[in-house]
Amino acid sequence: MSADYPFPLAPRMGALSPSPFHILQQAAKESENRGRKLLYLSVGEPGFHTPENVKEAAIRAIRNNQTRYTAADGTPELKAAICAKLLRQNNLIYAPDQVIVTMGGVQAIFNLLLATVGHGDEVLLPAPFFSPYLSSIQLTGAKPVLLPTRESEGFVPQARDVATALTNRSRWLVLNSPSNPAGAIIDRDQLHEIADVVRKHPGLMVLSDDMYEAIRFEGGDFLNIVNVAPDLAERTVVLNGVSKTYAMTGWRMAYLAGPKRLIAAVTQVSLSSAFSPNSISQAAAVEALEGPQTAIEVQLSEYRARRDTVIAALKEIPGLSFVPPRGAYFLFVNCKSYLGMRNAEGEFIRDDLDFVLYVLRKTDVALMPGSGFGMPGYLRISFATSDEVLRIATRRLSDVCNELRLAAAP
Structure with missing residues (x-):
C-alpha cells in the first residue's frame, strides 16, 4: 500500500x-x-476527419435542443438505424429491443461481461487481442483463457484450439474479425469449423467483434459467425459501432445486438454505469448510418x-x-x-x-x-x-x- x-x-x-x-x-x-x-x-x-454531413447532424441536434437524457439503451431513431444497417449490410434481422447503444466499444465489452460472467467462469480470448478484453474479463472475476494463434496461419483462431480450450466453465468465445492488432479475417470455412465446435457446448456464447467490418482489403462479403451459422444467433452477440468506419472515435458510439433477454441485462448494467449514451453523438450516428456512404x-x-x-x-x-x-x-x-x-x-x-x-x-x-x-x-x-x-x-x-x-x- x-x-x-x-x-x-x-x-x-x-x-x-x-x-x-x-x-x-x-x-x-x-x-x-x-x-x-x-x-x-x-x-x-x-x-x-468525421464526414461533414455527420458533423452537421450533431450541430442540428444541438440547435434543436436534443441535449437531454435519452433512454439507457439508446434513442429509438438510432436503434432503428442500427437494425436497418444490420439487415441491409449484414443480412441479420434484429428488433430494437435486441439492440443497445453504448458509449464506445470498451464500455460495450465491459458491460456485457459484467452482466454475464463472474468468478469461476472462463472467457476464451484469441491472442493477440484488443487489450481492454483482458482487463474487462479480469475485473469481472472471470478467468481469461488465451487461445494461441500463429503467424504461419495468419493469426486466425483455429477450431481445434477452441475445442482444446473449452471446459464446462467456458461462457464466452471472442471472435474479432478483422482483428486488432493483426488485421486477420476469419473466412467462411473457418467460421463453419468454429461453429461446429460451439454447437457441441450449449453453455457457450460467442461475442462477434465486427468493429473493423468496413476496413477490408480483398473485397467480397463480410461474414461473421451468424451469417454462416444462423442457428447460433440466440447464442451470439454482435459488437459494432461508428468509430472506425466513419472516423468517429471521439464521439464514443458503439452497439451490441443479440438475444433480447441478454440485451436487457446489459441495459441494467448500463443504467448503473453511464445512465444513458450521449444524445448529440447518437444524432450524429444516425446520420452516419443513414446518410451517404461515399x-x-x-x-x-x-x-x-x-x-x-x-x-x-x-x-x-x-x-x-x-x-x-x-x-x-x-x-x-x-x-x-x-x-x-x-x-x-x-x-x-x-x-x-x-x-x-x-x-x-x-x-x-x-x-x-x-x-x-x-x-x-x-x-x-x-x-x-x-x-x-x-x-x-x-x-x-x-x-x-x-x-x-x-x-x-x-
Whole structure:
C-alpha cells in the first residue's frame, strides 16, 4: 500500500497488472514534454476527419435542443438505424429491443461481461487481442483463457484450439474479425469449423467483434459467425459501432445486438454505469448510418495504399517478419530476432517493450509492444496516419534495426 494513500483498494484491482502501453505512453509524453516531435504509429484511430454531413447532424441536434437524457439503451431513431444497417449490410434481422447503444466499444465489452460472467467462469480470448478484453474479463472475476494463434496461419483462431480450450466453465468465445492488432479475417470455412465446435457446448456464447467490418482489403462479403451459422444467433452477440468506419472515435458510439433477454441485462448494467449514451453523438450516428456512404470507399482506398507503403518498407528490413493484414489498419510485426541484442551504447534489448522504447528514444517514432496484446516478441504498427509520416517513420525504424545488427556483428 502506498504511504500517501493509506486506504485499501478493492481486491479486484489486484488482478490488473501494469500495462506495457502505459509505460510506452508515459515515455512518449515525457519526450513531448522535452520538446520532441513524435511520429505516432501507435494510435489506433482513423487518419481522417468525421464526414461533414455527420458533423452537421450533431450541430442540428444541438440547435434543436436534443441535449437531454435519452433512454439507457439508446434513442429509438438510432436503434432503428442500427437494425436497418444490420439487415441491409449484414443480412441479420434484429428488433430494437435486441439492440443497445453504448458509449464506445470498451464500455460495450465491459458491460456485457459484467452482466454475464463472474468468478469461476472462463472467457476464451484469441491472442493477440484488443487489450481492454483482458482487463474487462479480469475485473469481472472471470478467468481469461488465451487461445494461441500463429503467424504461419495468419493469426486466425483455429477450431481445434477452441475445442482444446473449452471446459464446462467456458461462457464466452471472442471472435474479432478483422482483428486488432493483426488485421486477420476469419473466412467462411473457418467460421463453419468454429461453429461446429460451439454447437457441441450449449453453455457457450460467442461475442462477434465486427468493429473493423468496413476496413477490408480483398473485397467480397463480410461474414461473421451468424451469417454462416444462423442457428447460433440466440447464442451470439454482435459488437459494432461508428468509430472506425466513419472516423468517429471521439464521439464514443458503439452497439451490441443479440438475444433480447441478454440485451436487457446489459441495459441494467448500463443504467448503473453511464445512465444513458450521449444524445448529440447518437444524432450524429444516425446520420452516419443513414446518410451517404461515399467516404468509406475513399478511406479504404487510402488505407490500402498506406498498408502497401509500410509493407514495402518493412520488407527491406532484415529480421522483421509479418503477415500482410487483410483488414483493419495495423501490421503485427515479429521483432524477435532483435531481442537479446545490445545497442551501440551497450544497452540490452530484453523484450518487445525494450525494443519499442529504444526506437522511441532514438527516432521519436512511437510503436506499440506486442506483449500488450498478449503476444510478446511482436510490435504493432498503425498505418492509419499519412503516407508521408509512414515513409519517414519506417526509414527511422530501418536505421535503428541496422544499428542494432551492426552492434551485434562479431
